[in-house]
Amino acid sequence: DAKTTQPNSMESNEEEPVHLPCNHSTISGTDYIHWYRQLPSQGPEYVIHGLTSNVNNRMASLAIAEDRKSSTLILHRATLRDAAVYYCILGGTSYGKLTFGQGTILTVHP
Amino acid sequence: GAVVSQHPSWVICKSGTSVKIECRSLDFQATTMFWYRQFPKQSLMLMATSNEGSKATYEQGVEKDKFLINHASLTLSTLTVTSAHPEDSSFYICSASEGFSFNEQFFGPGTRLTVL
Numbered sequence: 001d002a003k004t005t006q007p008n009s010m011e012s013n014e015e016e017p018v019h020l021p022c023n024h025s026t027i028s029g030t031d032y033i034h035w036y037r038q039l040p041s042q043g044p045e046y047v048i049h050g051l052t053s054n055v056n057n058r059m060a061s062l063a064i065a066e067d068r069k070s071s072t073l074i075l076h077r078a079t080l081r082d083a084a085v086y087y088c089i090l091g092g093t094s095y096g097k098l099t100f101g102q103g104t105i106l107t108v109h110p
Numbered sequence: 111g112a113v114v115s116q117h118p119s120w121v122i123c124k125s126g127t128s129v130k131i132e133c134r135s136l137d138f139q140a141t142t143m144f145w146y147r148q149f150p151k152q153s154l155m156l157m158a159t160s161n162e163g164s165k166a167t168y169e170q171g172v173e174k175d176k177f178l179i180n181h182a183s184l185t186l187s188t189l190t191v192t193s194a195h196p197e198d199s200s201f202y203i204c205s206a207s208e209g210f211s212f213n214e215q216f217f218g219p220g221t222r223l224t225v226l
Contacts, residue, residue, distance in 0.1 A: 036215075038154075041201075041220070041222075042219055042220065043114075043203045043205070043217030043219050044154065044203070044217045045217065046215065049214070087153070098144075098156070098215060100146075100153045100155075100156075101153060103153060
């Protein structure tokens with residue numbers, strides 16, 4: 001499976017935008033880029049996914065580089081409830097299997 | 111959105127006993143369910159993939175005789191940790207998806223297992 005590289009941690013202030021980067025230089029043409037987040041002691045929660053084009057939903061935006069070797073999850077206005085571990089995952093392999101990396105711990109300051 | 115539940119949310123058991131964890135998709139039919147394990151301050155590790163009516167596919171290094179998975183219906187999968195030992199203490203999380211190819215996975219809230 002292609003791997004992703006994310007910063008271990010990032011910090012933000014409440015109500016400011018947050019850009020969470022992810023590198024995936026070995027991505028294949030059929031790999032989707034998924035983002036999930038996990039709050040402490042909870043199961044992960046789907047955030048967004050995309051293939052080639054930028055994507056927006058009510059939670060976030062996903063900006064995908066033209067060569068697809070990197071992507072950025074954008075939280076437009078961080079809130080304290082956005083503090084979580086954010087995982088960037090490549091998927092689209094058999095049966096939708098997801099391989100989680102270490103993720104980025106996002107801390108949001110009031 | 112789709113909801114996945116797990117039961118129990120936490121369990122404490124004695125070494126040598128078996129523990130069953132249930133994973134249910136409440137408002138959709140889950141063609142595929144996944145079981146993960148997560149140790150403190152670590153990421154999720156996929157243990158196995160199960161499809162309704164079929165045998166589970168285990169990841170390399172996961173003992174299939176120790177972690178028994180049954181996916182008897184489109185809304186229920188169970189994970190049984192047999193002869194549990196303290197090193198099996200972990201956070202077990204299931205997820206479910208509706209299709210065979212990529213689909214959004216819906217995760218359960220997790221089950222905290224502590225083996226004394």
